[in-house]
Amino acid sequence: MIAPRQKVDPNVKRVRTKAVRIASSHIITTCATIAATLLFVAIGSRIVPEALAGLPPVDASGTLQVAFLLNIAIILFGWRRSKDLKEALEAYEAADRLARENANTDPGTGLANRRELMRALKEMLMAGTPGVLLLLDLDHFKHINDLHGHAAGDRVLRAVATALEKSAPAGACSARTGGDEFAMLFRCAEDAEAERVARSIQQHLADPVLVDGAQVQASASIGLARIERRDDEETALRRSDVALYAAKRGGRNAFAWFDAELELELSDRLKLEEDIRHGIRNGEFVPYFQPLIDLASQEIVGFEALARWCSPDGSMLEAESFIEAAERTGLVGPLTLSIIEQSMRQARDWPAHLKLAVNISPIQFRDPTLAEQILKLLAATGFPANRLEIEITEGSLLEDRQQVLTIIESLKNVGVRISLDDFGTGYASLAQVNRLPLDRIKIDKSFITTIVKSQRTAEIVNTIAGLGHTLDVPISAEGVESEQIRAALERFGCTEAQGWLYGRAISGDAVRSFLKMSGGGVAAGEGQAIPAKLRRSR
Known part of the structure; x- marks a missing residue:
């Protein structure tokens, strides 16, 4: 299956367009400065010796002298303009890097966002690297917001981000995919290793979050699915989502693997969903x-x-x-x-x-x-x-x-x-x-x-x-x-x-x-x- 082409973030696109324009102006200005310098050398080779020798100018009208002075002005302007454009280009290149980082980062937690997760998932599938996609959903997060306020909810989301970062194996991509939903993609050949990651996340979340002197307790359900080369991104996500649903159904604050039994359940679920659409x-x-x-x-x-x-x-x-x-x-x-x-x-x-x-x-x-x-x-x-x-x-x-x-x-x-x-x-x-x-x-x-x-x-x-x-x-x-x-x-x-x-x-x-x-x-x-x-x- 050919993965859909990822859309470029509008902010990144605007910054890149501006940078291209500045770079183009920089090139044009540099070329004009070089041309003026060459002309300056050509004219100066005639005027300067005459002036030093005290000879009368060959061009009695003074055109060459004016052109000579004009070239000096153009060279000075071009040098200054080139310097300004270079500084502006460096600033926009820095802005481009920042925009690309923001386009791939969740602002609330500092984790990767769904876009970056999908890019990493596609890369892993294409490489055929054995790995695991972990999906996490907070249990009753809406209840936390309603009972303690949105500030408490934000603190809990950041606590989840911290738990993911502390539990993540080397090279893992931890992401917030939306609302109270998170994901982690990591290289993994053994199920036991993935389960250790899941337990570590839940253990870190077991520590209450302190908000205005009150302790807010959070828990999460986790779904785990192995990444297989024959899969596409949506299939991998769907399998992890089915495993997450099984974990929630099993009592929450638990984790579950996607397996053959859930494969049949997924097939039945997809058929039911399509039958509903048809109905x-x-x-x-x-x-x-x-x-x-x-x-x-x-x-x-x-x-x-x-x-x-x-x-x-x-x-x-x-x-x-x-x-x-x-x-x-x-x-x-x-x-x-x-x-x-x-x-x-x-x-x-x-x-x-x-x-x-x-x-x-x-x-x-x-x-x-x-x-x-x-x-x-x-x-x-x-x-x-x-x-x-x-x-x-x-x-x-x-x-x-x-x-x-x-x-x-x-x-x-x-x-x-x-x-x-x-x-x-x-x-x-x-x-x-x-x-x-x-x-x-x-x-x-x-x-x-x-x-x-x-x-x-x-x-x-x-x-x-x-x-x-x-x-x-x-x-x-x-x-x-x-x-x-x-x-x-x-x-x-x-x-x-x-x-x-x-x-x-x-x-x-x-x-x-x-x-x-x-x-x-x-x-x-x-x-x-x-x-x-x-x-x-x-």
């Missing part, structure tokens, strides 16, 4: 709808749209089987927006009092145009904004908090409701929850399903419900599977519920059929009926 293009992702129940009246107050994948083999896959891959590849945005648009078009014809709840991935909050995209869907489908409820997770609060708040406020301004989903499983603090303009808090089903078996879990749910009452925010629960759970939630003061007790998610056609009935279930062919005991609220 989005071909409209294979559709919304299914799970009823939302008012606990006091036991009536349906809306539906939550859940993504389903109608795969080409005829199977119906739930979101758990593909959403992580969609987030990893950046496809979660177009996938989610497609589900939302389809849901709006179908829910537009429901009774006006029924709301539509949709989920937004934390990844999508990295896009500052998210609110604008949703508002465009509302306009395109004609769906009322006040019937839309956006469900965000606690993970969203670990993104850029100001940007998240701006997006939420933009949606709230047009009447969209905001719900905090899966509450209790993430890092949301009470202060963060209090600052958000929430319309609802939904307790994660991991608490709800064990509420009647564990007194401790019941107390946690009761506490969350009390928090909702204090904040004047209604509390919902997902994962309601029995009458006992429903009764407990009602005692705690929860206002809304969903779960298998009330019905599994069904297709849009099944929802329409159900809503045409006044208390009956869905068509028998659906196989996932909404219990007939539920009444359609009027």
Whole structure:
């Protein structure tokens, strides 16, 4: 595979262009000075002897004398100009060296950047040198920034750089590739040597970072992959990334090797990612709808749209089987927006009092145009904004908090409701929850399903419900599977519920059929009926 030509940094390009211009001017000035000197010698050989001998000038008009003096002036000017240009050229050559260093260096840590890492990786692959590519990702770095501030985060990044430099073998290329991600490329013939490097890095990171008198503890997950000559740069990076993912999945603060088993996993992962791309293009992702129940009246107050994948083999896959891959590849945005648009078009014809709840991935909050995209869907489908409820997770609060708040406020301004989903499983603090303009808090089903078996879990749910009452925010629960759970939630003061007790998610056609009935279930062919005991609220 032919590696793509690396782009020259614009700053380096500008400096080099200026240096070339100065060098050209220097050459021209030098040539002009030499020519003037030669002319000076030629004219002077006639004028000077005549002047010394006291003879009258051959050129009575004085032209030669003027030319002689003019040549002296040109020579002096050329010498001075040449000296200035030489100094300027030396300055720009120094600037060129500095620009090239900056173009290949991460300013925050002083390590190499991704550009320099890729250059070194390409060089190693072409040489066929046995080596290892190590990728490092800080565990919960966003949490460090949120809890201790960005200054602490910067100190931790510099601590990682120090750990890499202290652990690096001779000739290694240590780089910061972006955010809280780092890499090290080094010559290595033995796995044990690479593992010693990984352990050394983690041992150095075990030392707390002191920030304003507070100790900040950091840890990192590491992926290791052997460099093979037949690989290209992207393959080597992908293998290390898969190993890094395996390390994180294994509990974090660990390292993992890319091996044959992960090779198969990588192949399956790449196939899944390509199938998702194909599925989005071909409209294979559709919304299914799970009823939302008012606990006091036991009536349906809306539906939550859940993504389903109608795969080409005829199977119906739930979101758990593909959403992580969609987030990893950046496809979660177009996938989610497609589900939302389809849901709006179908829910537009429901009774006006029924709301539509949709989920937004934390990844999508990295896009500052998210609110604008949703508002465009509302306009395109004609769906009322006040019937839309956006469900965000606690993970969203670990993104850029100001940007998240701006997006939420933009949606709230047009009447969209905001719900905090899966509450209790993430890092949301009470202060963060209090600052958000929430319309609802939904307790994660991991608490709800064990509420009647564990007194401790019941107390946690009761506490969350009390928090909702204090904040004047209604509390919902997902994962309601029995009458006992429903009764407990009602005692705690929860206002809304969903779960298998009330019905599994069904297709849009099944929802329409159900809503045409006044208390009956869905068509028998659906196989996932909404219990007939539920009444359609009027």
